[in-house]
Amino acid sequence: MELSEIAQRHDARHQFISSIAWPNDAHIAVNLTVDFDAMLLRRLLNEPPMQLAKGEFGGRVGIWRLLELFQSHNVKATIFTPGRICELYPQAMHAVAHAGHEIADHMWEHRVPNEPDLEQDHLLKTAAALERFAGRRPVGTRSSHTRALLKREGFLYTSEDSASQLPYYVSDDNTAGSTLLNLPFHYAIDDAMFYSFAWLGSGNAAQRISDPERVFDMWWAAFRQQYNAGGYLNVVMHPFVSGRALRIAMMDRLIARMKTLPGVWFATCEDVARHCLAAVPPSLA
Amino acid sequence: MPWKNGYTISDEIGLTDADLHWPDGNRCCVLVTVDLSVAAGSAGITEKDIASPAATFARHDGLTQLLSVLRRHALQATFAVPAAIAPVYGNRLRALIEDGHEIAAEGLRHEDVSTLSRDEEQARLQQTTHVLTDIVGQRPAGWFSLPRQEDPFAGGTISPHTIDLLLEAGYAYFGNGLADDIPHYWVSDFASRRAMLTLPYYYHFDDQFFLLFPRKGTGLENIDMLLRNWKGEFDAQYQRGRLFHMTLHPQGIGWCDRLQGLDDFLGYLRSMPGLWNPTGAACAAYWRETYPPETHLKLEPAIWQDHPRSLS
Numbered sequence: 001m002e003l004s005e006i007a008q009r010h011d012a013r014h015q016f017i018s019s020i021a022w023p024n025d026a027h028i029a030v031n032l033t034v035d036f037d038a039m040l041l042r043r044l045l046n047e048p049p050m051q052l053a054k055g056e057f058g059g060r061v062g063i064w065r066l067l068e069l070f071q072s073h074n075v076k077a078t079i080f081t082p083g084r085i086c087e088l089y090p091q092a093m094h095a096v097a098h099a100g101h102e103i104a105d106h107m108w109e110h111r112v113p114n115e116p117d118l119e120q121d122h123l124l125k126t127a128a129a130l131e132r133f134a135g136r137r138p139v140g141t142r143s144s145h146t147r148a149l150l151k152r153e154g155f156l157y158t159s160e161d162s163a164s165q166l167p168y169y170v171s172d173d174n175t176a177g178s179t180l181l182n183l184p185f186h187y188a189i190d191d192a193m194f195y196s197f198a199w200l201g202s203g204n205a206a207q208r209i210s211d212p213e214r215v216f217d218m219w220w221a222a223f224r225q226q227y228n229a230g231g232y233l234n235v236v237m238h239p240f241v242s243g244r245a246l247r248i249a250m251m252d253r254l255i256a257r258m259k260t261l262p263g264v265w266f267a268t269c270e271d272v273a274r275h276c277l278a279a280v281p282p283s284l285a
Numbered sequence: 286m287p288w289k290n291g292y293t294i295s296d297e298i299g300l301t302d303a304d305l306h307w308p309d310g311n312r313c314c315v316l317v318t319v320d321l322s323v324a325a326g327s328a329g330i331t332e333k334d335i336a337s338p339a340a341t342f343a344r345h346d347g348l349t350q351l352l353s354v355l356r357r358h359a360l361q362a363t364f365a366v367p368a369a370i371a372p373v374y375g376n377r378l379r380a381l382i383e384d385g386h387e388i389a390a391e392g393l394r395h396e397d398v399s400t401l402s403r404d405e406e407q408a409r410l411q412q413t414t415h416v417l418t419d420i421v422g423q424r425p426a427g428w429f430s431l432p433r434q435e436d437p438f439a440g441g442t443i444s445p446h447t448i449d450l451l452l453e454a455g456y457a458y459f460g461n462g463l464a465d466d467i468p469h470y471w472v473s474d475f476a477s478r479r480a481m482l483t484l485p486y487y488y489h490f491d492d493q494f495f496l497l498f499p500r501k502g503t504g505l506e507n508i509d510m511l512l513r514n515w516k517g518e519f520d521a522q523y524q525r526g527r528l529f530h531m532t533l534h535p536q537g538i539g540w541c542d543r544l545q546g547l548d549d550f551l552g553y554l555r556s557m558p559g560l561w562n563p564t565g566a567a568c569a570a571y572w573r574e575t576y577p578p579e580t581h582l583k584l585e586p587a588i589w590q591d592h593p594r595s596l597s
Contacts (some may be wrong), residue, residue: 211510
């Protein structure tokens with residue numbers, strides 16, 4: 001197949017939003033998102049005990065600090081949670097639900113199985129596990145679950161990858177009726193990229209472990225650019241990474257600085273998704 | 286049903302800031318670990334490692350400079366010492382103890398034990414204890430398995446038996462745990478609540494990952510990032526009333542501008558009132574008495590289940 005044809009077919013699955021008016025004339029919508037995967041991904045990759053303990057920090061300590069941080073700024077976040085975390089950290093999950101944050105899907109055990117029946121099984125198990133804490137089924141996911149399946153199960157949005165700066169609609173390849181909203185996140189606004197050694201299997205010479213002041217400057221610049229453009233920012237935090245005291249302090253300064261500007265809409269992903277779906281509904285099926 | 290076995294090493298929730306109290310009303314605990322290992326990789330200290338210019342610098346100029354900075358700021362440190370290198374330092378280890386520092390064990394050669402049989406690991410552990418006791422004149426209370434520069438992960442390596450063997454051998458603490466930023470209990474058997482007191486470690490406060498990492502010549506020099514991480518963590522933990530820890534290598538931090546950066550940072554740290562700077566052993570003893578596992582290790586009944594077609 002010609003590259004132009006591939007590009008054309010790929011683009012046809014996307015419907016971009018060129019501009020959007022946020023509620024109350026806000027200049028920017030900010031989604032603070034938390035991937036509460038703790039040690040699950042490390043377990044899945046068969047990483048050694050110390051790596052598991054590094055992830056465990058997120059469940060024992062980090063998630064609690066993030067909850068305190070959000071409460072101190074009176075903002076609601078979206079906590080993308082693997083189903084199995086509900087069996088590891090039930091007390092933290094109760095606290096997340098009690099604080100009124102959105103609880104969304106982050107796969108059953110941090111993977112999407114290739115077998116369709118098992119994929120559905122994992123999605124339903126996770127939805128049921130999260131529902132026991134949230135009192136309602138999740139409407140969003142950070143995963144590569146099949147959109148047709150997600151749509152059948154009542155999901156409104158995904159939050160993965162970054163084919164556009166603003167939220168956009170995307171459908172599965174060759175599957176009518178699979179269009180879902182995507183709330184983009186970018187790896188450059190993801191704490192693990194700057195703080196987590198051996199992230200995603202990276203080798204020693206590829207380590208990018210950095211410091212909070214540098215990350216603060218980058219993320220503030222990203223926020224300012226989108227604020228001026230009337231845009232959107234999705235900040236990705238992992239409790240085992242951002243839950244460390246020096247990084248909580250950095251996020252505290254960053255959120256406080258964002259709040260010095262007028263018209264910053266801190267919202268859950270669900271709130272942003274519902275607004276987008278109502279304001280700019282998809283024309284794709 | 287194993288208690289979250291293979292996933293977690295401790296209880297479900299760590300202690301909050303409000304739970305924490307340090308001796309004499311102090312506000313923040315400061316732990317300094319000095320790693321005397323010069324092992325590059327999983328084999329532990331090799332002949333090539335010990336004869337390298339960096340190792341030579343470490344045991345002469347580097348250590349001398351580092352000790353003079355620690356002395357200037359009246360800081361006590363815990364030295365993690367592989368048994369194989371202890372004879373190289375000999376009486377200098379006893380002198381460190383006389384200066385108020387602690388000598389802790391770091392394996393036979395600071396090798397990776399993760400694939401050893403239980404018996405082989407136990408034999409090496411006993412030999413390590415014996416050699417260090419002999420040279421230092423007292424039995425080590427602490428055990429470290431700090432990361433080496435060539436390790437694929439930056440947390441240090443242990444085997445599934447290590448914690449249990451350390452408990453059997455009577456060690457008071459394990460020196461580098463990652464599941465908290467304060468002392469915590471590493472549970473080796475949930476049914477009997479058998480647990481090892483563990484002191485916190487985190488690679489963002491370990492000099493070796495910022496100083497020509499992963500190797501001289503081609504690695505990256507990020508001393509500015511290291512200093513910002515130390516200051517950021519110290520400020521945040523001081524504010525919370527928790528614990529700040531740093532891990533130093535004489536071959537790295539003893540050099541030139543890096544040493545000056547350490548000196549400047551420690552001057553800043555020392556300008557803050559209410560610091561408690563114990564050795565690892567003193568910190569562990571205080572913790573065990575103040576926060577004993579009988580009352581402070583909260584092992585909730587597991588709701589962890591085995592699901593068909595899931596990882597158990």
